[in-house]
Amino acid sequence: MGSFIFQFSGCLKHRSNYVKPVLPHLPANPSSMFTGAYYAITWKSCRLLTKQWKRFLLRLCLFVVVAVVLGSQLWQYRQVLGGQLHLPPPQASASLRGGSAQPLTGATENANLLQKPVQVLALRAAGASAGRAAQQAQQAQQEHELQEGTQRREQQQQQARAAQMLEKQRRLEDEHQQRQQREQRESELKRKREPTKLHPKYRELIREYPFQPVRTNQGQFVNIILVRSQLSSPHHRQLYEKYKDEILFMGISSMEDYPLVPPNPYTGKWPADEYVGLFPGFLHMFRDTSVFPSHVKLLLMSQSDFSLPYPAQRVPKKYDFTFSGSDQDVNNDCVGWSSFAKNWTFAKEALEVMCGELGMTGVLVATKDKQNVKACSIPKVCEGKIVQTTFLDQRDFLNYVKQSRFLFVPQVHDASPRVATQALALDVPLLMNYNLIGGWKYLNEKTGEFFHDMSDFRESLQRFKRNEGQYEPSKWVREHYGDAISGARLKDFVEENFPERIMLPPGTLRLFPSGA
Numbered sequence: 001m002g003s004f005i006f007q008f009s010g011c012l013k014h015r016s017n018y019v020k021p022v023l024p025h026l027p028a029n030p031s032s033m034f035t036g037a038y039y040a041i042t043w044k045s046c047r048l049l050t051k052q053w054k055r056f057l058l059r060l061c062l063f064v065v066v067a068v069v070l071g072s073q074l075w076q077y078r079q080v081l082g083g084q085l086h087l088p089p090p091q092a093s094a095s096l097r098g099g100s101a102q103p104l105t106g107a108t109e110n111a112n113l114l115q116k117p118v119q120v121l122a123l124r125a126a127g128a129s130a131g132r133a134a135q136q137a138q139q140a141q142q143e144h145e146l147q148e149g150t151q152r153r154e155q156q157q158q159q160a161r162a163a164q165m166l167e168k169q170r171r172l173e174d175e176h177q178q179r180q181q182r183e184q185r186e187s188e189l190k191r192k193r194e195p196t197k198l199h200p201k202y203r204e205l206i207r208e209y210p211f212q213p214v215r216t217n218q219g220q221f222v223n224i225i226l227v228r229s230q231l232s233s234p235h236h237r238q239l240y241e242k243y244k245d246e247i248l249f250m251g252i253s254s255m256e257d258y259p260l261v262p263p264n265p266y267t268g269k270w271p272a273d274e275y276v277g278l279f280p281g282f283l284h285m286f287r288d289t290s291v292f293p294s295h296v297k298l299l300l301m302s303q304s305d306f307s308l309p310y311p312a313q314r315v316p317k318k319y320d321f322t323f324s325g326s327d328q329d330v331n332n333d334c335v336g337w338s339s340f341a342k343n344w345t346f347a348k349e350a351l352e353v354m355c356g357e358l359g360m361t362g363v364l365v366a367t368k369d370k371q372n373v374k375a376c377s378i379p380k381v382c383e384g385k386i387v388q389t390t391f392l393d394q395r396d397f398l399n400y401v402k403q404s405r406f407l408f409v410p411q412v413h414d415a416s417p418r419v420a421t422q423a424l425a426l427d428v429p430l431l432m433n434y435n436l437i438g439g440w441k442y443l444n445e446k447t448g449e450f451f452h453d454m455s456d457f458r459e460s461l462q463r464f465k466r467n468e469g470q471y472e473p474s475k476w477v478r479e480h481y482g483d484a485i486s487g488a489r490l491k492d493f494v495e496e497n498f499p500e501r502i503m504l505p506p507g508t509l510r511l512f513p514s515g516a
Contacts, residue, residue: 185499195505196223199247206515210236212252217487217510223247223502224494226513227279228254228303230270248494248501250281252513253415253438254303256341260291262413266337281497283490283513285415285438297497302416302438303513305486308425309398311474318403319387320360321431323347323410324419325376326391330369334376343411343433348379349454350410356381358461362408363400366391398426406431406448406464413437421481427474431464446476487512 198221199205205225206213212226225247231237240249256262259275259282276282277293283301284292292298325344329336334344354360356379367388368375375388389400397419401407407423407430415438420430430448432439443450448471451460487510494502494511504511 194503196501196503198223199243201243202247205239205243205247208236208239211239212254213514214490215512215514216505216508217512218505218507220505220508222504222508222511224511225249226252226283228252229258230255230268230275232268248281248498249279250283251275251279252283252301252303253285255415256413257437258415264337264340264413266340281493285441287440297493299489299493300441301486301490301493304416304418304421304439304442305481306483306512307418308477308482309394309422311478312398312402312426314427315402317405319362319400320405321354321362321408322400322404322423323362323364323408324397325364325366330367330374330376334367339376341411341413343413344376346433346454347408347410350408350457351382351386352379353454353458354461355379355385357458359385361385363387363389363404365389365397365400398422401428402426404428405468409433409436409439411436414439421477424473424477425482429464429468429471429473431460442477442481444476446471447473483510483512 202213202221202223202225205211210227210229210231212228214222214224214226216222227240227249228251231240243249251259253259256264256267259278261269261272276291277296279296281297281299282292283299285300285302289298325334325342325347326338329339339345351362354362362385364376364378364386367378368390370390372390378386378388389396392400401419401423405428407419407428409417409420409430409432411417412433412435414436417436417439420432420439420442423430424442424447430443432443432448432450434440434450434452445467449460449464449467451457490511490513491504491508495504
């Protein structure tokens with residue numbers, strides 16, 4: 001094939017000499033006609049062969065060359081991928097790079113020529129492997145971070161669940177302890193079976209003024225005595241000391257600032273700490289309970305929380321206000337113990353504004369003596385506008401209250417102004433001194449208005465006029481006070497705080513201070 005190609009290429013280059021090498025057996029005499037025709041035909045054939053087969057032969061040669069090269073490369077790739085081709089040792093590589101002075105043989109040259117594409121493939125394979133390794137490492141890192149985040153969240157959730165379980169366990173322990181204590185108290189009560197017996201000296205004790213009895217809703221006395229004022233005589237103190245372990249004595253706010261020392265100059269004094277911690281329990285009226293030591297059981301309750309009057313039919317308003325005083329100081333122009341407790345001096349200043357500036361009318365109860373002759377002096381601007389009465393019974397007093405637009409309560413040192421809840425029960429709002437030591441708990445936006453002193457007294461009156469139609473005193477007081485509500489509170493207070501001392505009679509639903 002190679003010889004033919006060589007001869008043919010010679011024909012192309014030297015067409016005039018083509019016949020001789022191709023047909024050496026023909027006669028070379030050109031004079032012959034046959035010979036000339038033969039040469040002409042042969043020459044034409046050569047030209048035709050050149051034109052038709054030139055491209056084919058060139059393409060065939062190119063195809064053969066490409067096939068040989070590709071076959072060699074594919075064979076090398078197969079050897080590399082199959083692990084059958086061994087790379088030359090480092091020394092041979094060095095010689096390929098020119099690092100050795102020894103001459104290369106033909107086999108070495110062929111090996112180096114084959115080694116170059118192999119090295120390229122190896123580098124590409126190594127690069128691809130490194131890329132895959134890096135990608136796998138990055139993916140592994142992301143999975144690791146995701147796993148760590150999941151673990152952290154699980155740990156936080158476990159910690160939160162552990163904290164919740166601990167809190168729940170603590171709460172259950174507290175509830176269990178409280179239940180045990182309650183069951184222990186109940187078992188102690190059950191062991192007693194019978195209610196606490198009334199002390200033989202009980203009825204004798206309650207004849208003394210400071211000692212107030214307690215009854216059940218069934219009218220039975222219970223072994224409890226309320227001390228409603230200071231023990232003013234040594235005899236009272238001796239009685240208390242003698243029976244305090246056999247009868248449950250509790251204090252109750254009913255007289256001026258008691259158990260605190262009253263500022264009233266007409267009242268006896270005692271050490272400041274004598275009564276605040278004397279009894280194991282106290283029914284008090286203070287805003288600030290820090291006046292009592294921690295061992296005293298406290299209940300915000302006053303005598304005025306009980307015995308509300310029955311609802312009354314509305315009557316036309318005849319007066320603007322009613323004030324409840326006392327007649328025991330009339331002979332001294334209302335200067336004395338009761339007048340100090342009722343804050344009569346301030347009441348007279350307020351009358352100047354109510355009668356003089358605003359033209360109000362009112363009733364001053366118990367500001368005349370029992371003979372209805374002498375009366376406490378009042379400002380001249382109130383003449384013809386104010387009615388002064390003697391000391392009245394409850395029915396007559398409440399009739400005046402019902403005919404008034406509000407009850408005027410100027411006093412400060414009054415522990416339990418029962419007239420306040422009585423007026424509210426009759427649907428009459430209050431105009432009350434904010435500094436009142438007891439009774440402040442009855443006043444809110446539904447029951448009336450506060451004033452502090454003369455500096456805001458006029459403003460309070462104007463505010464009362466604006467809000468007069470919005471008050472609901474009767475509804476509010478009956479929802480929060482009265483025998484049913486306050487009696488149940490007192491009964492619960494005794495049972496919760498003194499179960500070891502008092503076992504109430506069967507059927508007891510409420511307890512009431514009585515004899516006031």
